[in-house]
Amino acid sequence: MLEFDGLRKSYGANQVLDGVGFTVQPGSMFGFCGSNGAGKTTTMRIAMGLVLSDAGEVRWQGRRLDQELRRRVGYMPEERGLYPKMKVGEQVAYFARLHGLTAAAASKASEEWVERLGLGARRGDAVEKLSLGNQQRVQLAAALVSRPEVLILDEPFSGLDPVGVDSLAEGLLDQVRTGVPVVFSSHQLDLVERLCDSVGILARGRMVATGTVDELRRREAGRLLRVVVPDAVPGWAAALPGVRVVSEQAGDTLLDPAPGTDDQAVLAAALRTGRVTHFAWREPTLVELFRGAVADPRTDEEVAA
Amino acid sequence: MSAPTSTPPRTTAGTPAPEGPRSPGSAELVRLVAGREISTRLRDKNFIVGVVLTVLLLVGFMAFQIAMSSGADEARLGIVGDAAQLGPAIEAQGEAVDVDVTVVELDDEAAARAAVEAEDVDGALLAGGPAPELIVQDRDSTMEAVVNGAVGGVAVAEQLAEAGVDLSAVPEVQVTALAGDDGNEEQVLVAIIGVLLLYGLLIMFGQFIAQGVVEEKSSRVVELLLATMRPWQLLAGKIIGLGVLGLGQIVLIGVISVGGALAFDLVAVPGDLISTVVSVVLWFVLGYAFFAAAFAVAASLVSRQEDLGTVLTPMMVLLVGGFFVGIQAATDPDGTLAVVTSYVPGLSPLVMPVRQAAGEVAGWEIAVSVALMLVAIVVAVRIGGRVYAGALLRTSGKTKLRDALKAART
The missing domain is CATH 3.30.70 (Alpha-Beta Plaits)
Known part of the structure; x- marks a missing residue:
């Protein structure tokens, strides 16, 4: 079980996270929604050790996520990042090695993932020569190549065309089927509704709603x-x-x-x-639930995780 | 949409899949980063061209030196008659004026004229009679002087010997050079070339590091990297990787120049040359460690290549200053400026090797200078590591040094 527990973070007077918590079961997909600036990226960065939280922690199978445990987490940052001049295959293999694979295993896994994501022909090309959609696939390959136990993806679908969205969704569902908990943030609520087993809505640094989409519907008036x-x-x-x-x-x-x-x-x-x-x-759509949850400042029905 | 129960979770904590990840230690992460830096540079055409050009320049310089020193003229002189006695005298006389004279024995005057006309020899001396005659194609004052001196010397010696004068009593002249007596001019030259190289390499590798840091920031790959390693591991990997390349390059240059100088007999005292080259290489290691950390930290404050210039200026000023003081130290190795700057960390790698080559530097002076430099390196790496850690993820605009330090603390 992947647990985000009571995360707090402030930058000066600006309280970005104010007790964010939710859990993700192995083999399930968690959609992380919230308006811009709600604190989604900060939450994920705390999980990856890129930002230190003021309070709270993230646990995987009961253990606090530390540098060593994070190696088993596949991560896709909101700001895509790859070495522009490095070749696709070598780049993916490099990230595999940073996650602890041996040289041989890394190059084998890199070959496999690059092939599987349909980039086989571009393996020897520098990343900067690829289209944005293909760069996104390389990014995904970099996140998946080490066969992570957990996936944390910040806006993985942004900038993809509908075909790209479908193939990425398929890839993520494959991961879920093998028991990996997947957390991803997105603004595309229809997508979240379609893919996710449970959803969390973040507003003003707090979780204003968590649960399955059905649970949220039942809880919310508005039918x-x-x-x-x-x-x-x-x-x-x-x-x-x-x-x-x-x-x-x-x-x-x-x-x-x-x-x-x-x-x-x-x-x-x-x-x-x-x-x-x-x-x-x-039934109200997730969009309507989201609007209801985010719009009203008094809707602070925090769901303890 | 929950996981089908038929497919069990593939991995569980503690029992990773057989070929799955182990946890790489610090050393391995640093090595991976260093390896990537090296292989990236080795495939960079500009870098390879730079190395080849440097080596070519060096070989060219040595070829020039060879041409200059063996530019000692050569001459062939034919002698008709008393070659046994005149030959050595002429060769000795030639050596005194830097002309390498080869003596050829000829049969008679006709053969001598033929040889001169055929330019087989530069001149022919008819030494048989009491009035020696020199046959040349065109008049050549050097040749005439050499032959005159030799013929005259031999004649005087013969006459003195006949008169019973003891020639062994002629005093030999002792030479005292005011410019210094241990021939360290070429050592200084080597040190200046060494400092020039050191300066060039420090700037080049400093720029490599700075560009690499900014590239990781501007491409945002740094976020992915820092999800797997700590900032200091990334910093160490970069510095060590490029350092190995820089060291390789300066050692290559050192080996080529020492090898070339020895093979072509360019230096009078090979031991001095080698010690100067070794000291330059060692100072490179110290200077590189210091400047690499400084360049990396400065670069971590900005997020675009365009902004690099401004943050690198202080280090560039230090390097250029050190370079000029180093050159100046060659003429005045014991002057206040040279002595003081040879202790200042950052300047010392460019000044001390010149002082060592040009003058008398006590062992303790070198030890103090090295110790100060080591302290500076430790400080630079520690403070630098903190600034680097605090600034790396701030990918918008320019980060203030103080903010970066503060961010690293939290």
């Missing part, structure tokens, strides 16, 4: 009822008790029922107007 009644007269729902009309357009109506409202009563009212072509609860 809407969509009713499509093509034959209804405009304003048909206005008189329904305990229901607020969010929007109504040509019979396509979004309703926000107050807690405890009987949805079957709403259905009955709808049927009285004529045909009902659609009647369903609409």
Whole structure:
């Protein structure tokens, strides 16, 4: 189990992290969301020992992550970094060696990963000659080449085209299937929703929500009822008790029922107007949850990890 | 989307996969970084061209020296008649004026004229009769002087011997040179060339280090590196890797110059040459360690190659200053300026070798100078390591020295 526990960090008067904590199970993917400047990168840098935290620690299988243990962690920094003039294959092998592989094992693993990420033909090229998308793949190869036990990736999907996103997602899911816990940060919430077993939302240095996407949905109010009644007269729902009309357009109506409202009563009212072509609860998307969690400063329902 | 239970976790803590990672120690990490620096430079065409040019320049210089010293003219002189007695006299006379005379015996005047005309000899002396005659193609004052001196000397000696004068009583002249009596001029020359090389190499390798540090910062690869090693390991690897290359280069140059000088007999006292070259090489090691740390630390404060110039200026000023004082020390090795600067860390590697070659420097003076330099190196590496650690991850703009020190503390 990968645990982030009570991380605090301030730069002068600026409190960047104020008790950030969450856990990631082996073989699961954790999506780390938050607006710009929320502290995602700082959290990951603390895990990699690049920033010293004021308090709190990161543990892997109960042990505090130290220099030695970090060698088993694959890391992709937010600012991509590779030696521009070094050849792809040699570069990947170099990072493998820094993670403790022998020369022979490193060059074998480098060859394997470069091939697997579709860069076989570019192995002998300097990194600076590659397209950005391909450089990103080299970066991923550098993170994966040492067969890490844990993956921590800062914005791995940024700057990739849809095909690149799919192949990276596939690569990460492969890792998850072999039991590796994967933490990645992203602004692409649809992607997080699709890939991640659990999600954490960071705002103003605190975790404002963690859990599976379903759990977040259940916890959050904001479920809407969509009713499509093509034959209804405009304003048909206005008189329904305990229901607020969010929007109504040509019979396509979004309703926000107050807690405890009987949805079957709403259905009955709808049927009285004529045909009902659609009647369903609409789950809030992660984007809506995210907006709700991040927008309101009072939503400080911290979920202890 | 959770892990299928059919595939068990591949690794567990404590039991890494067979070919999986072990934890490399400090020494191994430093070696890996050093190895990367060396192999990167060895594949850099500019670096190789630089080394080859330096060696060519050195060989060219030696060839020039050979041409100058053996520029001792050569001459062939034919003698008709009394060659047994005149030959050695002429050769000796020639040596006195730096002309290497080869004596050839000729049969008669006709043969002599033929030989001169065919330019087989530069001149022919008809020494048979009481009136010796020199046959030349064009008049040549040196040749005439050599022959005249020899013929005259032999004649005088003969006449004195006939008169019973004892020639062994002629006193030999003792020579005292005011410019110094131990012939250390060429040693000083070697030291100046050595300091010139040292200066060039220190600047070159200092720049290599600085550029390497900034490259890692500007390409952001440093974040990935520091996730696997500590800043001091990265710093040490860089300094050692490039240091091995620099040392290799100066040793190569030293070996070529000593070998060349000995092979072509360019120096009078080979022992002095070797000791001067060795002292230059040792001073390179000290100077390099100091400046490498200083250049790396300065470079870690900026994040773009364009900003390097400003942060490197203090070190450059120190190096250029040391270089000029070193050259000046060759003419005035015991002057106050040279003596004082030969103790100042940073300047001493460029001044002390010249003083050692040019004048009398006591062993304790060298020891003090080396000790001060070692202290400076330790300080530079320690403070430098902290600044380096504090500044490396600040990849925006220029970091102030004080901020870097503070950041490293937390």
